[in-house]
Amino acid sequence: MDGGSVTTPFGRRPMTLGMLASQQLAEEIEPGITRNKWKLFRAICEARPALGVTDRALTVLDALLTFYPDNELSEERGLIVFPSNAQLSIRARGMTAATLRRHLAVLVDAGLILRKDSANGKRYARRDRAGDVQDAFGFSLAPLLARAVEIETVAAQVVANRELLRAAKERLTICRRDIAKLIEVALEEGVGGDWDMISSLFREIVGRLPRAARVVDLTNVLDELSMLREEILNLLNANNNFNKTSANESQVERHIQNSNSESISDLEPAFEIKQGAKSADRGGQTNGPMDGRDKILNSRGDAGTGERRTRRTVDEGGGLKSFPLGMVLQACPEISNYGPGGQIGSWRELMSAAVVVRSMLGVSPSAYHDACSAMGPENAATVIACILERGGHINSAGGYLRDLTRRTEAGEFAIGPMLMSLLRANSPVGRKAG
Numbered sequence: 063m064d065g066g067s068v069t070t071p072f073g074r075r076p077m078t079l080g081m082l083a084s085q086q087l088a089e090e091i092e093p094g095i096t097r098n099k100w101k102l103f104r105a106i107c108e109a110r111p112a113l114g115v116t117d118r119a120l121t122v123l124d125a126l127l128t129f130y131p132d133n134e135l136s137e138e139r140g141l142i143v144f145p146s147n148a149q150l151s152i153r154a155r156g157m158t159a160a161t162l163r164r165h166l167a168v169l170v171d172a173g174l175i176l177r178k179d180s181a182n183g184k185r186y187a188r189r190d191r192a193g194d195v196q197d198a199f200g201f202s203l204a205p206l207l208a209r210a211v212e213i214e215t216v217a218a219q220v221v222a223n224r225e226l227l228r229a230a231k232e233r234l235t236i237c238r239r240d241i242a243k244l245i246e247v248a249l250e251e252g253v254g255g256d257w258d259m260i261s262s263l264f265r266e267i268v269g270r271l272p273r274a275a276r277v278v279d280l281t282n283v284l285d286e287l288s289m290l291r292e293e294i295l296n297l298l299n300a301n302n303n304f305n306k307t308s309a310n311e312s313q314v315e316r317h318i319q320n321s322n323s324e325s326i327s328d329l330e331p332a333f334e335i336k337q338g339a340k341s342a343d344r345g346g347q348t349n350g351p352m353d354g355r356d357k358i359l360n361s362r363g364d365a366g367t368g369e370r371r372t373r374r375t376v377d378e379g380g381g382l383k384s385f386p387l388g389m390v391l392q393a394c395p396e397i398s399n400y401g402p403g404g405q406i407g408s409w410r411e412l413m414s415a416a417v418v419v420r421s422m423l424g425v426s427p428s429a430y431h432d433a434c435s436a437m438g439p440e441n442a443a444t445v446i447a448c449i450l451e452r453g454g455h456i457n458s459a460g461g462y463l464r465d466l467t468r469r470t471e472a473g474e475f476a477i478g479p480m481l482m483s484l485l486r487a488n489s490p491v492g493r494k495a496g
Contacts, residue, residue, distance in 0.1 A: 069178050096136045097210045099127050099203075106174070106206075108217035118161070119168040125153035126175065126201055135207045142178055144185035144200030166201075173209070176202040223277060230280035237287045238268065244294045253301045264290060300402070387412065393484035394447035409440050416443035419450050423459040433463055436470045441477060448480050451488075 106113065107120060115123075129143040129150075151157055157165075169175045180186065180199035187198040206213075241264055249257055267286050272279055387409060391398060398406050400415040400422075420430045425446070433442040445466060449459050456462050469475035 069176075091137050091204060091208045093137075095207060095210065096134045097207060098133055099130060099135050099206075100133065102135065102206060102210060102213065103127060105214050105217035108220050109213055112216045112220065113172055113174070113213070115168055115172045115174065116165070118157075119165040119172075121157070122150075122154050122162060122165045123169055123174065125150055125155075126203070128153050130203060135203060137204070137207065140198065141204045141207065142187075142198040142200050142202050144187055144198055146185065173205050176205060178202050226277045227280070230277055230284060231275075234280055234284050234287070237284060237291055241287060241291050241294060244291070244298065248294070248298060253298060255297045255301075260290070260294065389481065389485070390444050390447060393481045393488060394444075394451045395488060396450050397447040409443075412447070413439055413443040416446040420446050423449065423453065425460040425463055429460050429464050429467070433467045433470075436467045437477075444477055444481070448477075448484060451484055 103120075103124060106115075106123070110117070110120060126143055126145070129145045130141075132139055135141065145153075147159055147162065151159065151162055154162060166175075170177060178199050178201070185200035187200075245257060245261055245264070247253075248255065264287075267283060267290065271283055275283075387406075390412070391406060397412065397415050397419060398404065400418045401407075401411045402414075406412050406415060417430075420427075423446075430442065430446070433445065437445065445463065449456060449462065453459065466475055
């Protein structure tokens with residue numbers, strides 16, 4: 063059985079305060095406490111860096127544990143093993159005597175085992191007549207049992223930290239991959255932005271990672287990369303409306319397909335201006351919502367050739383910019399639902415929303431392109447907004463837009479009356495009357 067007195071090392075080995083503290087700790091084992099020696103050894107292996115022992119020292123500890131007769135470490139059964147150097151060397155996988163002594167010293171200094179030396183430094187057990195061990199000299203495993211809770215706690219923390227490190231590395235790898243591929247697609251698609259600066263910032267953040275990164279290092283870099291990824295996504299989303307619609311053209315075209323083009327109803331009778339009416343208006347005073355268009359026609363004289371009529375209409379289409387954006391949105395409030403964040407604040411946003419609506423209404427890209435060429439991009443976007451506003455009265459939005467494009471090229475179409483009609487319809491009085 064273990065003695066309760068302090069023992070000093072044999073020979074030239076000095077006594078240290080650490081040895082004294084370990085001996086005092088070994089005497090404070092709680093009564094009845096036991097541990098499976100191999101489970102405790104696995105916990106020591108997990109906690110090895112925190113305990114300050116080497117893998118070779120653990121090989122020696124493993125060998126020492128094999129000399130303990132039971133699987134359960136218990137103070138009741140004694141905690142001293144007394145193998146000879148030859149036996150210990152064999153079970154330590156042939157470790158030389160000098161190496162063995164060095165790693166035994168490491169285990170003693172780490173407070174995992176104690177030396178209990180005999181008077182002559184030999185290791186042995188003194189037994190009574192019944193064969194029970196009365197006293198033993200060798201290596202005490204009492205510190206393992208005394209520190210069992212501490213060792214298990216440290217091991218659990220090491221395992222948790224390892225899992226945190228693994229998870230952080232995994233998230234960091236995914237984030238780095240996302241950023242690299244998003245920058246690549248932005249450069250390939252020509253998305254606006256200072257991508258050279260973003261790439262340099264990306265490399266600079268990643269370059270701050272140390273070779274042996276800790277969890278805190280990975281977390282700090284991951285936070286910065288996550289913010290950078292969010293900024294890149296914001297840039298891509300802000301520039302993706304047009305490309306996203308064009309890329310999904312074939313899918314969106316299925317949403318609304320109406321091939322019934324037998325009857326193309328006008329949004330308003332005043333939309334179509336007959337040649338006779340134009341001549342009468344040029345000869346006399348204009349009235350109603352046609353004033354703006356008649357002024358343009360009167361200022362340019364009578365329509366001569368088809369070429370002059372086309373040029374005049376294109377100029378007039380460019381003149382649509384004289385209609386304030388607020389007026390267009392007031393006349394066509396539905397188009398705002400297709401703008402960024404459900405609102406439109408600029409002509410650019412209106413044109414982007416018109417591309418989405420054009421596809422939704424089943425207007426082919428060629429029909430919209432022709433309208434933009436004849437009317438101008440802002441005018442064409444306004445016409446799409448008007449068609450959306452009165453979509454329930456139109457059998458084929460694509461056919462109707464092509465008809466308006468032909469009238470524009472012939473100088474027979476004006477947007478002003480269309481807007482005025484929708485303004486009246488969407489005014490509080492108009493809605494009440496409807």
